[in-house]
Amino acid sequence: MVSKRVGQYIEAKGISYYAFENSLGSSRGSISKAVKDGKSIGSNVLEKILSVYSDINPVWLLTGYGDMFAEPALTGNGAVKTYRLKTDTTVESQQIPLYDLEAVAGIVPIFSNDKAIQPVDHISIPHMPKCDGAVYVTGDSMYPILKSGDIVLYKEVNDIANNIFWGEMYLMSIAMNDEEYITVKYIHRADVPGYIRLVSENKKHQDKDVELSKIRALALVKASIRINAML
Template identity: 25%
Template sequence: MSVKERLITFIEYKNLSQNKFEKALGFSNGYVNNIFKSIGADKLQRIIDIFPDLNQQWLLTGEGSMLKYHVKDIIDRLKKHLNFTHDMQLTEYLGISIETLYIWKESNSFDKDLIKEKLPNIDTNWLLTGKGNEPVNNEKSTGSLNLTTISGYYFPDVSVSAGLNMKLENAENHKIPISIPGWGSDLIFINVYGDSMYPKYNSGEIIAIKNIEFQYINYGFPYVVVFKNGDTYIKYIKKGKDHDHILLISENKFYDPKEISLDLIMSVYSIKGVIKRELI
């Protein structure tokens, strides 16, 4: 495999087109396709600066692994270091949303400055690779709540009608811990608004949702779909006209199906349960 082929492999891993990759780096259109033997030192440094998880040795020689680190492993190390068992405990500690943590995992990137701010004594080499001695942390705490017993948080001011991600990012949001045996952990409880999924999901009900990777969706089932502009919908997902599109279908036949480009979608949530109005 050539340097060019390895770079294309990395670009595909990042779910980027070559054009988007080139734009992100400030390279000319078609740069990747025009690589012959190797990459110039200035261009290589730019790539490493923008994508620090890319293993330079692997890119140039094929030796070692493609990535210098995996953010999922880093998150697991942080949780173990802090005596946390659930992702939501870590997001609470860092002051970020569960959506942000999901994006970190998906993009294999994270906010190093935030980690350093929260854990100033953390050793970068241990954090990225797990090698060396785990630093001593005297701040290990799960806080005032015993988060190991809760299923997730209910956000009473957030509905599935629009703006889910933007609202969850708001640190001022009121949230209530919810514990339901058998429902799992790291759930987000939000309100249903509107009648597009009536009678399966009714306005005023509460649904429990959880981030999933798009590759794990089952076509024909309902999901919460969050668009990059913040719009949020509950819809059945079915296959679109090609691999780059999906169909969003309502339960209420009054609403027409919509074919959507995957480029417009930021994240997808599976629906783990519903709390109906008559049960409250």
């Protein structure tokens, strides 16, 4: 429930409901009552919250996934977000290889541990969940969480049939008509046995059910990096 998470954020910030409501220009008691009664909060108020309180993670606020607070800036012109499971432990320091998907013709060769596949660079971010690699993403199916040109950092899934965390975000390779289709989607349970449902963040993209057996490679998305060019 979004209203519950708003209450958790207010408590974590140590501010009063009155001060919070006043900062948004909302009527007194409107948000405190919504939190107390578990009622919905209007989209215009949510937009105002995200505008005024820039340290809140919009993904967490709207879906409950990830951390409450947005990650600090990676550099002066970039930002990193993490998507942690409750069971994740962080690594103090790691060198995460960054691969060029066009150069290696997909993620299957990367996951095969082919020594001939060389990363184009390495990424080092302290106190991150353990990651196996990183790639650039294309397309807008996960917008606004991800946009074309962002980098996703991932942890490979070796036992695809048994190790899916339903509702989480995944990088995957799907066999379609003898070609490899690479995408980032949420994975949900499908109504038909043997299938999974691929769900986009961008509601312009329809959900799609695919056979689990057609997933050639799968990796849980652990973090994303967005570079904002400053001209």
